[in-house]
């Protein structure tokens with residue numbers, strides 16, 4: 580079984596002290612840092628870009644898990660690679676040349692991820708599973724933190740987990756993850772859990788530690 584990864588999304592952190600928030604959440608037990616990049620075109624929100632990620636890179640050695648909600652993608656991949664992202668995930672819905680985008684990410688020496696929206700069928704993964712290191716299942720419609728988990732994605736996770744089989748691919752879920760929703764996702768085969776509001780609530784390193792531990796314990800319970 581793949582290790583459980585807890586990936587706090589800094590979208591829910593205090594943007595006025597991002598470097599401190601990244602250090603605090605890593606000290607509190609985060610495995611990865613999830614970076615939500617939004618362009619106001621693919622999604623109806625604008626967050627931050629490669630320069631902000633580059634500024635955060637010296638604050639930690641933790642894996643930077645970059646979720647690109649931008650369209651088009653390819654012109655920006657090099658900038659995100661140079662900014663220090665480890666995983667670069669593009670949306671299957673973001674353009675007509677998914678396979679090319681994934682190849683471009685690997686050619687930059689980075690791990691390639693593909694994200695699919697709640698209403699996108701998993702068959703879009705059929706011909707690219709050999710070209711990805713991570714599959715991200717959106718369990719909310721992308722664009723905003725703090726939304727409710729869409730339960731139909733749990734069944735999709737089971738099907739995608741079976742499709743992945745024994746390939747070395749991380750299976751990640753993103754949106755509405757809490758200690759209440761994590762167990763069913765874990766039971767369905769998810770091993771990487773993005774959580775924004777459920778991690779950053781409380782606003783202190785002590786609360787981040789308790790929040791991360793609660794999500795991790797819930798995921799482990801779901802697996803058992």
Ligand SMILES: O=C(CO)[C@@H](O)[C@H](O)COP(=O)(O)O
Pocket residue numbers: 588590591613615646648719720721722723724725726753754755756773774775776777
């Ligand atoms: O990609 C996205 C939203 O588009 C996510 O990464 C959210 O930032 C997760 O936030 P919560 O649902 O956990 O509050």
Ligand SMILES: [Fe+2]
Pocket residue numbers: 588613614615646753773
């Ligand atoms: Fe995300």
